[in-house]
Amino acid sequence: MLLSRIRSALVSASCIALAGCAAVGTEPNPVDPWEGTNRKIYAFNDTLDKAVIRPITELYAFMVPQPIRTCIFNAFTNMTEPWVGFNSLLQERGHDAINTWGRFLFNTTMGIGGCIDVASMNGQPRIPNDFGITLGVWGVPSGPYLVLPILGPSTVRDGIGDIANLYGGQLVTIGMINDVPVRNTLWGLEFVSRREALLPVSKMVDNTALDPYSFVRDAYLQRRQAMVRGNLIPTTDNLPEYEDDDFGDDVSEPASTSSEEKSK
Amino acid sequence: MSKSPTFCLARWQHLWLGRMALLVILTAAVWVTTAQAAPDPKAPPQVFVQQVADQLLEVLKKDKSALQQNLGRINEIVDEYVMPYVNFEKTTRLAAGKHWRQATDKQKKELSEAFRNTLVRTYSGALTRVDSGTHMQVLPFRGDENANDVVVQTHVIESTNAQPVRVDYRLEKTPNGWKIYDLNVENVWLIQNYRNQFSDEISRSGIDGLIAALNKRNSSN
Numbered sequence: 001m002l003l004s005r006i007r008s009a010l011v012s013a014s015c016i017a018l019a020g021c022a023a024v025g026t027e028p029n030p031v032d033p034w035e036g037t038n039r040k041i042y043a044f045n046d047t048l049d050k051a052v053i054r055p056i057t058e059l060y061a062f063m064v065p066q067p068i069r070t071c072i073f074n075a076f077t078n079m080t081e082p083w084v085g086f087n088s089l090l091q092e093r094g095h096d097a098i099n100t101w102g103r104f105l106f107n108t109t110m111g112i113g114g115c116i117d118v119a120s121m122n123g124q125p126r127i128p129n130d131f132g133i134t135l136g137v138w139g140v141p142s143g144p145y146l147v148l149p150i151l152g153p154s155t156v157r158d159g160i161g162d163i164a165n166l167y168g169g170q171l172v173t174i175g176m177i178n179d180v181p182v183r184n185t186l187w188g189l190e191f192v193s194r195r196e197a198l199l200p201v202s203k204m205v206d207n208t209a210l211d212p213y214s215f216v217r218d219a220y221l222q223r224r225q226a227m228v229r230g231n232l233i234p235t236t237d238n239l240p241e242y243e244d245d246d247f248g249d250d251v252s253e254p255a256s257t258s259s260e261e262k263s264k
Numbered sequence: 265m266s267k268s269p270t271f272c273l274a275r276w277q278h279l280w281l282g283r284m285a286l287l288v289i290l291t292a293a294v295w296v297t298t299a300q301a302a303p304d305p306k307a308p309p310q311v312f313v314q315q316v317a318d319q320l321l322e323v324l325k326k327d328k329s330a331l332q333q334n335l336g337r338i339n340e341i342v343d344e345y346v347m348p349y350v351n352f353e354k355t356t357r358l359a360a361g362k363h364w365r366q367a368t369d370k371q372k373k374e375l376s377e378a379f380r381n382t383l384v385r386t387y388s389g390a391l392t393r394v395d396s397g398t399h400m401q402v403l404p405f406r407g408d409e410n411a412n413d414v415v416v417q418t419h420v421i422e423s424t425n426a427q428p429v430r431v432d433y434r435l436e437k438t439p440n441g442w443k444i445y446d447l448n449v450e451n452v453w454l455i456q457n458y459r460n461q462f463s464d465e466i467s468r469s470g471i472d473g474l475i476a477a478l479n480k481r482n483s484s485n
Contacts, residue, residue, distance in 0.1 A: 070425060200390075
């Protein structure tokens, strides 16, 4: 019931998005039917990032010493942990939920409001999770790849999940602050802090990717796929299958499609 | 009165022999530890990966210019201390997928060489953040040790960040021991991530075009 409703919502969402869609070059990638539009938004994001966001972030990294930056990043991350743990619970990953909430309690108290990640230091690293993953675990397919303005790589499913994440992770935390300038300053700082944590990744993409758009897309889809499957012990079942001896028609497709079908 | 000169001599000899023996033992011990420092591909996979990583980090931490984030120097170190344990031909073959068969031997060689440089650059880029506090921890081996294709999971812990970075290595058993052929950083497998880029470039401008594109990327910096 719920599933079919979500599916029909997805279909209507995709129709709206399709309307603004351009035809793409040679072989359309089945996971990325909107590549034409996506590439345009990617180019826009990249220009904006290089012209404005990255310089601000680099200035921040230059002016604020590393321990303070780490503290700020940890504190923002800590604030979303109750919501992250709640998602683990929705996914019936009770063990992860307890560990995440335990981390929240430990870091909020012993780690001075989440500033110091004492839980990681004591062998309980963060377990990233969100509502897009929850939808995936419930069986909602990822839908086409989607590049969102400013926010970057996503899928139709993850985009919908982000609306819930906005409520659960932001509006009930920083969003509760009534003082508008304080609230907006905190949100701005959080954005810069999260972008700063990704600086090494963008540097790597710039230095090694043949096609940065496709590199980011495939990395994003792979990572999300793995998160939906859960951080399982790698065995032959969940490892990428590259074998080059028997070529079907779909060999060149990313594993994303095949494992998505399996989970249905 | 009871100590005869011969006794003294004997005692002196005894001491001297003892020192010599100690010296021999110490030399042997030093030799054994240096011999152990070179990674042994025939060791169990998780031991082998730990050895490769330990040796690499040790070299990086001692190297002044590497610590100053000199990418050229880090590339050299990766080339010398990591690449001997990597089967980059297999990595390239799997990334090229079905197009590999269409390539001539010359193209295969050039493509592997070009992608090898990309691999070195990718790995080196990650190593620019190594400092004296960086260390690597191999997680307990969870697979079948008798398999020919295994994954070793590791955590890289940086001094600036308590949250470990998850890095997995995929290895295959060869007659000469284990060889690494794929790498996973935070759930992203390297080969998988180059497959679409390879096939797009090949369908646009052929295998030679791909080789040219990789070489162009590698020379820019």
